[in-house]
Amino acid sequence: MTSLKNAFNDFDLNNDGTLSFEEFASALESFKLSNQEIRSLFTVMDADQSNSVDYDEFTLAVRGKLSPSRVALIGRVFDLLDTDCMGVINCSDIGRLYNPASHPDVVSRKRAPAKVLQDFFDTFKSVGTNGSIAKDDFLDYYANTAGERAKRSDRALWKTRILR
Numbered sequence: 001m002t003s004l005k006n007a008f009n010d011f012d013l014n015n016d017g018t019l020s021f022e023e024f025a026s027a028l029e030s031f032k033l034s035n036q037e038i039r040s041l042f043t044v045m046d047a048d049q050s051n052s053v054d055y056d057e058f059t060l061a062v063r064g065k066l067s068p069s070r071v072a073l074i075g076r077v078f079d080l081l082d083t084d085c086m087g088v089i090n091c092s093d094i095g096r097l098y099n100p101a102s103h104p105d106v107v108s109r110k111r112a113p114a115k116v117l118q119d120f121f122d123t124f125k126s127v128g129t130n131g132s133i134a135k136d137d138f139l140d141y142y143a144n145t146a147g148e149r150a151k152r153s154d155r156a157l158w159k160t161r162i163l164r
Helices: 002-011 021-027 035-045 055-063 068-081 091-097 113-122 135-143 147-157
Strands: 088-090 132-134
Touching: 002 021, 002 055, 021 035, 035 055, 055 135, 068 088, 068 091, 068 135, 088 091, 088 135, 091 113, 091 132, 132 135
Parallel strands: none
Antiparallel strands: 088 132
């Protein structure tokens, strides 16, 4: 997800948080597409027809939607963490159940467990002043990791037998 966000930020030349058609076309320049092909891609990605592509539209177009089984798994993890059923979870609760030692970067010794946990928290769009994360942001985080390997990794990263 971080590399996707970095790519988006690189394409966003004026740093306004959206891609204009010109920025989008510039990003696709090396693909040697016609202006009509670029316009068609831009129109598809601009879901809200605002004449710009924001990060959510960009990531949805690049990664696609989560499978129903993955949404269910991620929802179960969130519900386990949301002990007061308020629709938000606390970072300390995540730290209690999240197992960064099983993360592929920790296993391969590329990153320390504490760094993986901090990076995990840093990827959320918004962490409230009280350290809370909304369910939509939690789902978005996992939507940005894809494939069956990621699904198996989800299970390994959470310290709960309910998911296994």
